[in-house]
Amino acid sequence: MAKITLTKPAARRAARVDLTKLHATTDDDITRQQREDGEEPGTIHQDWVPSPRTLRKALHMTQQEIACAIGIPVGTWRNWEQGRVMLDPANLALLRILWNEPEAAMRALRARAA
Secondary structure, three states: OOEEOHHHHHHHHOOOOHHHOOOOOOOOHHHHHHHHOOOOOOOOOOOOOOOHHHHHHHHOOOOHHHHHOOOHHHHHHHHHHOOOOEEOOOHHHHHHHHOOHHHHHHHHHHHHOO
């Protein structure tokens, strides 16, 4: 598993969020923002990946539980959540699978552990 470590300033830059866009309250706001960003409104991004924290919360798991389930040290998961380490493509794919097919992914991961 490739490990890419970010400096604190690089992690802060990578984590910047446009709060005005984040707090869009209506569909019209979202559509307008998509057009401003050069996107076609209603486009579904197939390459979107949830943040590790978002995924973990959606699965109702602790950091310890999800790290154990996917077979990594809990410190690695914490680094992912805190943005200290960028995820490589394989890890991003795992998060995407867990997001889209959590039951199947967990079954496969349990079978690996057995």
